[in-house]
Amino acid sequence: MKGSAAGLAKPVPGTRTTATAPRGTIELEAVGHSFLAGKTRRPAIRDVSFTVEQGEFCAVVGPSGCGKTTILNLVSGLLRPTEGRVSVDGKPVRAVSSDIGYMPAQDSLLPWRTVLGNVEFPLQLAGESRKSRLDRAREMISAVGLEKVLDHHPHQLSQGMRQRVAIARTFATGSRIILMDEPFGALDAQTRVVIQDLFLSIWERRKPTVILITHDVAEAVALADVVVSMSPSPGTVRATRRIELPRPRSAEQLIFESTRFQSYMKEIWHELRGGE
């Protein structure tokens, strides 16, 4: 990961042009985006530059309205930047890619489908054969510990169970990039830590590139390799900080036991406040 502003992350060894970036790399170069407000354009983000290397876990933290979701929408291809360049796999993003997994704040499960039906759904859309997609969906459902409720519908599940289904569905497609917009925000504090650890354990085995959007500095430090701190609107990068905590990690253990974790938290809070 390399960042532009107040970059505290480890510099990436060597130089690399966008065209030679490995698959799964995400690059934002001097990216700006403005939305039309009446007849004028209002900037949502300004001069945002950072790179997420293949297999890296990046968290973006910042105050409400600073443009975090806009960044995800630019990477996923839902939006085009009004300035600068967004690249995935070394190529400018021009359209929405079915190769990128997305985990939104609400689990967005289909209420008329069972747990199995929800997890196999993206594979069905991708045209996989019935046997292959059911095998993969079952494997992912057991990875999140829900094999006993395969045939339940979402309304029969707790919020934590629903989010487990969403994790299984996100990983089922084998996407090399996963974008997450406050995916644990709707969970109570205890369930959140359990689900964060479950996500981490699956991510550590598969290592897709991740961008996680969160308001929660503790979540960012516990999960990510690099934390990008944004300024208030229009958002720009205040700092990028590499989190040198060993892996495999447990969010639960870090939060309660690690003094290094606490000092990263303090540093990032300080950066978010603009170093005052």
Ligand SMILES: Nc1ncnc2c1ncn2[C@@H]1O[C@H](COP(=O)(O)OP(=O)(O)OP(=O)(O)O)[C@@H](O)[C@H]1O
């Ligand atoms: N489709 C849109 N049209 C006009 N303005 C928009 C649109 N989407 C976002 N904005 C504006 O862009 C700015 C950034 O919004 P964005 O949702 O990216 O922020 P955020 O950091 O994700 O906020 P939050 O943390 O509250 O979800 C806000 O001022 C928002 O009102």
